[in-house]
């Protein structure tokens with residue numbers, strides 16, 4: 404059954420993917436969109452500046468572990484759907500500070516589920532029937548694949564998370580399924596591969612390497628850069644999420660990916676070449692010469708690869724952007740938005756990002 408919620412609550416809507424989702428919803432649907440976000444260091448309020456006075460857009464600054472704030476948002480806006488993206492998301496930070504990940508990703512999700520359960524228990528049968536709770540998750544819950552095998556993650560792959568980030572997201576997925584089985588909550592889930600595109604916080608691989616390449620700084624790559632990631636443009640993910648929210652089967656999960664596996668080293672080399680084309684170095688050298696290999700991250704997963712045939716065949720979604728054109732557009736975007744990423748990295752502390760000279764790196 405297809406639903407078209409009139410009001411959608413997006414958690415984490417000021418983040419990289421959340422802001423792309425809100426842009427998609429405001430541009431492609433008639434829904435009122437409530438963005439509930441704590442505005443952590445990873446938030447990009449600038450990404451939604453164009454909608455600040457949009458008649459169908461509201462922003463609420465709140466933490467998903469704050470029961471009273473959640474209750475009040477549901478009571479005043481009566482959403483017909485939740486798209487739950489709020490999370491701590493950076494693997495390296497999860498190794499340094501795992502408890503923040505447990506708090507937001509596990510406990511925050513449980514509190515949100517309980518809030519939805521209480522809200523639905525006092526709402527009309529009609530509203531309850533059409534309501535959707537869409538939990539947005541990652542392929543990292545499935546662990547790591549062999550390098551050479553053709554195996555890919557499907558919806559039935561067993562969970563085997565290996566970092567505190569992946570384990571906290573796996574925990575949240577299990578909670579969502581349990582609330583479906585135990586309380587009948589109307590949920591759908593999705594697990595997506597690595598996203599790239601505009602407005603991604605400059606601690607993640609593609610923006611970090613683009614910015615360092617632009618500055619002519621060394622490009623530190625974990626290990627020998629042999630890890631394989633599967634990439635999707637964030638706007639393709641946003642469209643997939645809307646498809647799953649409105650057409651997905653209750654209780655089902657959908658893997659989202661664009662059949663685009665690349666080694667980290669290949670990605671960094673492509674970024675070097677794109678930046679060289681747009682802004683050649685004065686001494687005529689190539690930016691590939693800036694690549695240096697640094698000690699690998701503990702428990703670094705070797706390969707992720709998504710089998711997205713279920714969403715393609717059952718829901719008719721497919722990605723539009725190829726990696727070559729998407730990466731070229733993204734690199735160009737970072738070149739044209741230096742003021743934004745400079746402010747974002749300054750507010751976080753440029754040194755922490757390696758943008759002030761320190762070498763710390765490459766995440767999913």
Ligand code: NAD
Pocket residue numbers: 414415416417418419420421439440441442443444445446447465466467468487488489490491492493507511539540541542572594595596597598599604767
């Ligand atoms: P992000 O780090 O860019 O943004 C996360 C947002 O959540 C930020 O705006 C932050 O302020 C907000 N937030 C964090 N803790 C919060 C809290 N306690 N209460 C309210 N808001 C809070 O993350 P992203 O890359 O946009 O990822 C969004 C979601 O998609 C996450 O759930 C992530 O696990 C999932 N995902 C990401 C990727 C990827 O490649 N980035 C891939 C698959 C799935």
